Amino acid sequence: MLDSDVQIALFAAFGGIAVIAALAAVLTRYLLRSIVAFGAFLTAIAGQFYILAADFVALIQIFVYVGGVVVLILFALMLSAVGQKHPLAVSEHRGLGAVVAYAVGGWLVWAAFGQDLPKAGQVPGETVAFLGRAFLDQQLVAFEVIGIILLAAVVAALVIVRGERL
Amino acid sequence: MEVNWPDWLNFDWLDLGWLELPWVDTNWFHDNWYGLLLLGFFWGVVVFTMVGALTAVYVYVERKVSARIQGRLGPMETGPHGLLQTLVDVVKLAVKEDVRPAAADALAFRLAPLLVVVPAVMAFVVVPFGVPMVIRDLNVGILYFLAVPSVTGVGLLLAGWASYDNYSFLGGLRASAQFISYEIPRTLAVVTVVMLSGSLSSAGLIGAQADTTWFVLLLPLSFVIYAVTTLAEVNRVPFDIPEAESELVAGFHTEYSGFRWSLFFLGEYASLTTASAFAVALFFGGGLGPVLPPVVWFVLKTAVIVFFAVVLRFTLPRFRQDQLMALAWKYFLPLSLVNLLLAGLVMKAVF
Amino acid sequence: MSEELLADVFFLLGFGVAGLMLPMVPLLLLRYIRPQHPSAVKLQPYESGVVQTTAPRRPFHMAYYNFALVFIVFEVETVLLFAVSPVLRDASWMDLLKAGIFVVLVSDGLFYAWRKGALVWK
Numbered sequence: 001m002l003d004s005d006v007q008i009a010l011f012a013a014f015g016g017i018a019v020i021a022a023l024a025a026v027l028t029r030y031l032l033r034s035i036v037a038f039g040a041f042l043t044a045i046a047g048q049f050y051i052l053a054a055d056f057v058a059l060i061q062i063f064v065y066v067g068g069v070v071v072l073i074l075f076a077l078m079l080s081a082v083g084q085k086h087p088l089a090v091s092e093h094r095g096l097g098a099v100v101a102y103a104v105g106g107w108l109v110w111a112a113f114g115q116d117l118p119k120a121g122q123v124p125g126e127t128v129a130f131l132g133r134a135f136l137d138q139q140l141v142a143f144e145v146i147g148i149i150l151l152a153a154v155v156a157a158l159v160i161v162r163g164e165r166l
Numbered sequence: 167m168e169v170n171w172p173d174w175l176n177f178d179w180l181d182l183g184w185l186e187l188p189w190v191d192t193n194w195f196h197d198n199w200y201g202l203l204l205l206g207f208f209w210g211v212v213v214f215t216m217v218g219a220l221t222a223v224y225v226y227v228e229r230k231v232s233a234r235i236q237g238r239l240g241p242m243e244t245g246p247h248g249l250l251q252t253l254v255d256v257v258k259l260a261v262k263e264d265v266r267p268a269a270a271d272a273l274a275f276r277l278a279p280l281l282v283v284v285p286a287v288m289a290f291v292v293v294p295f296g297v298p299m300v301i302r303d304l305n306v307g308i309l310y311f312l313a314v315p316s317v318t319g320v321g322l323l324l325a326g327w328a329s330y331d332n333y334s335f336l337g338g339l340r341a342s343a344q345f346i347s348y349e350i351p352r353t354l355a356v357v358t359v360v361m362l363s364g365s366l367s368s369a370g371l372i373g374a375q376a377d378t379t380w381f382v383l384l385l386p387l388s389f390v391i392y393a394v395t396t397l398a399e400v401n402r403v404p405f406d407i408p409e410a411e412s413e414l415v416a417g418f419h420t421e422y423s424g425f426r427w428s429l430f431f432l433g434e435y436a437s438l439t440t441a442s443a444f445a446v447a448l449f450f451g452g453g454l455g456p457v458l459p460p461v462v463w464f465v466l467k468t469a470v471i472v473f474f475a476v477v478l479r480f481t482l483p484r485f486r487q488d489q490l491m492a493l494a495w496k497y498f499l500p501l502s503l504v505n506l507l508l509a510g511l512v513m514k515a516v517f
Numbered sequence: 518m519s520e521e522l523l524a525d526v527f528f529l530l531g532f533g534v535a536g537l538m539l540p541m542v543p544l545l546l547l548r549y550i551r552p553q554h555p556s557a558v559k560l561q562p563y564e565s566g567v568v569q570t571t572a573p574r575r576p577f578h579m580a581y582y583n584f585a586l587v588f589i590v591f592e593v594e595t596v597l598l599f600a601v602s603p604v605l606r607d608a609s610w611m612d613l614l615k616a617g618i619f620v621v622l623v624s625d626g627l628f629y630a631w632r633k634g635a636l637v638w639k
Contacts, residue, residue: 002197205531263553
């Protein structure tokens with residue numbers, strides 16, 4: 001039967017894959033393998049979204065992140081000369097990095113467990129239509145602001161990458 | 167997705183009904199998670215085998231058509247009119263040595279062909295073969311069709327990088343740069359179709375066309391954008407600069423040989439098939455048509471489009487890299503943005 | 518509803534496993550049939566019949582990264598339009614205008630990039 005037990009079990013399985021992939025991404029000293037593991041991590045998260053009835057978000061995750069951001073990071077890897085044939089050297093800023101990483105990690109754990117998260121309501125039948133309607137009504141301002149942010153992102157990207165002046 | 171089908175479209179005998187054999191309890195496949203896994207696995211095997219067989223047919227057809235255009239005979243020796251040539255080629259590829267350059271990154275080298283072929287085959291899940299028949303009618307089927315094959319871009323880049331070869335590296339970079347550039351106009355062309363169909367499910371898409379008419383009549387510009395950008399996405403001539411034999415020695419798969427090389431080949435033909443099949447579903451009413459059963463109509467229409475792509479390959483010269491990028495960003499992207507607004511007007515006029 | 522989506526995930530998992538196994542299993546089995554005689558010369562990367570003169574993994578063309586950045590911005594735009602597009606058919610002119618404003622806003626980015634010459638392949 002496809003009851004909530006099965007749902008939780010599958011969710012946990014994807015979570016396990018995500019954790020393993022994330023650890024692999026952080027622990028490997030080959031930059032390329034780290035990026036591939038990151039891609040696997042994103043795919044596992046997409047699976048979790050789908051299980052939670054957010055099918056649209058799950059596919060966006062694959063479309064934008066796996067098909068877009070991972071390619072971008074790979075391009076970045078190919079632009080730089082580091083970590084290509086030989087493993088990365090261990091950074092001398094290890095200690096400071098660890099402090100920052102643990103602080104951010106602890107803060108995220110606190111945020112996840114320390115808050116009174118709202119319970120999920122009824123899942124709408126047509127998820128995409130629900131989302132689209134929301135963008136045009138209640139979330140209209142957010143929708144248009146995203147447009148402006150994307151515009152700013154293009155300008156910023158060109159300013160940084162090409163050293164253009166505004 | 168509930169669709170009210172016109173009566174004359176009901177060809178129940180071509181639906182999944184054949185699975186309901188008297189000695190099989192089909193509900194079992196849909197009620198249990200292991201049943202669903204098995205069902206998915208079964209369809210995966212069926213689709214993969216079908217893609218393999220289709221590729222063999224394509225290779226033969228492509229060689230014969232090219233021979234015809236160039237005034238040659240093409241394969242003639244093995245079997246009548248060379249019909250067995252592809253079969254022999256498959257055996258040859260299977261037993262060929264698998265060479266991997268010593269300097270290559272072993273993991274990425276093995277992973278890359280899989281990243282190209284698996285998404286291309288997985289896209290078949292949402293192709294609406296018959297009028298009500300889709301292997302699995304996802305709520306967001308059309309987005310699935312665009313999202314899953316987009317992983318291929320990573321595979322191309324990895325293949326070129328892993329080989330440790332100048333030609334492969336350049337080919338991989340070019341391939342994925344082209345892949346991402348043409349993805350945006352292509353997606354925007356599909357968005358206009360979604361506007362008219364009112365749902366992201368592939369069955370709903372055919373239903374909307376049954377209610378109105380073929381969308382190619384309402385959105386001709388969208389079809390042109392989709393067709394050209396799709397040729398670029400699947401690396402077909404005139405957009406095959408990433409694997410141009412004469413200048414890049416086959417680009418990102420220069421270093422691949424034997425069965426591993428054939429996976430790239432399989433992936434390329436699989437994505438050509440899904441893209442053509444989806445062109446039929448998006449613009450030519452899928453399996454809609456009189457007299458003949460929908461599946462037959464669907465296969466016929468898809469065959470025409472694939473044939474067109476094959477003929478193009480031997481008719482047009484290829485673009486230069488800078489022309490290729492300019493075409494995507496300076497012509498097709500603005501054109502598809504204008505097309506979005508046009509489609510809005512068409513939609514208001516029709517509905 | 519959510520049960521149906523859960524069923525989709527299991528189906529796609531089964532399909533994906535089949536998709537991975539069908540190329541991989543023959544690849545493993547054929548290992549016992551195909552010849553395997555590597556030699557130092559055979560394992561060199563191909564370079565038109567000469568020994569490789571330059572290492573391929575060197576810092577490369579900036580243009581690729583540039584295009585990839587602009588690509589991500591437009592991909593996010595198309596994805597948002599995907600969410601809005603199914604409801605537009607039965608929507609009012611006002612709703613259409615709202616979506617139109619969004620499209621025009623993002624198109625500005627394209628024209629900016631164009632005018633700055635970022636779309637030229639160098």
